[in-house]
Amino acid sequence: MTALLIRDLALAVRAGGGFGLGLAFFLIVTVLVPLGVGPETLTLSVIAPGILWIGALLACLLSLDRIFALDREDGSLDLLATAPLPLEGVVAVKALAHWITTGLPLVIAAPALGVLLNLPSGGYLWLFLSLLIGTPALSVIGAFGAALTVGLRRGGLLMSLLVLPLYVPTLVFGAEAARRGAAGLAVETPLLLLAGISLGAFALLPFAGAAVLRINLR
Incomplete structure (x- = not known):
């Protein structure tokens, strides 16, 4: 498991679409929003939590198609499917690497x-915590979507259409937790719901992803 994780981390950085591309996209979204909605600080402070969460969500989408595509192209995925390591563990490790x-x-x-975006000073900690708790769900849901479309040529657009509706609860509760934190309101409920989504996704979706991988590899 550890060797597979190290290998996937190295491939993600070497093949692109990892650190740099996601961060660059996130920065571009953050810079363009004030240009589009205007420089009013009050407006920006209100929409900042939601915009930052949307930017993070879309940045995660950029590299989802690479989770299994590279292994499919070089035949490694077939070897992983027949290896002693459970395929559910492979899906979980790849989601963790992503x-x-x-x-x-x-x-x-x-x-x-x-x-x-003039985020209020009280919102920085809660934005960080909400993303820390919620982004693992984005990765594991994305791994499931990548498993669904691994056998399709140019399946990236279809995968995005399949994954985006599953991202909605994470986006809603994550942005709500950051918004409440910025406004000085209680954040326990959205954070607990967000943690439940992440834990539930990691508990269930590796099994679903492994099942669809077995179907696609037949």
């Missing part, structure tokens, strides 16, 4: 980019 190379840098960068 989060480390894509989700975690976004979590770290989000508070700094919040300055560009």
Whole structure:
């Protein structure tokens, strides 16, 4: 498991679509929003939590198609399917590698980019915590979507259409937790719901992803 994780981390960084691309996209979204909605600080402070969460969600989408595509192209996925390592573990490890190379840098960068959107001072900690709790769900849901479309040529658009509706609860509760934190309101309920989504996704979706991988590899 550890060797597979190290290999996927190395491939993600070497093949692109990891740290740099997601962060660059996140930065572009954050810079363009004030240009589109205007420089009013009050408006930006209200929409900042939602915009930052949407930017992080879309940045995670950029590299989802690479989770299994590279292994499919070089035949490694067939070897992994017949290896002693359970296929459910393979899906979980690949989701973890995607989060480390894509989700975690976004979590770290989000508070700094919040300055560009005039995020209230009370919202930085809760934005960081909500992304830290919620982005693992984005990665594991994305791994499930990548498993669904692994056998399709140019299945990236279809995968995005399949995954985006599953992202909605994570987006709603994550942005709500950050918004409440910025407004000085109680954040326990959305954070607990967000944690439940992440834990439930990691408990169930590796099994679903492994099942659809077995079907696609037949």
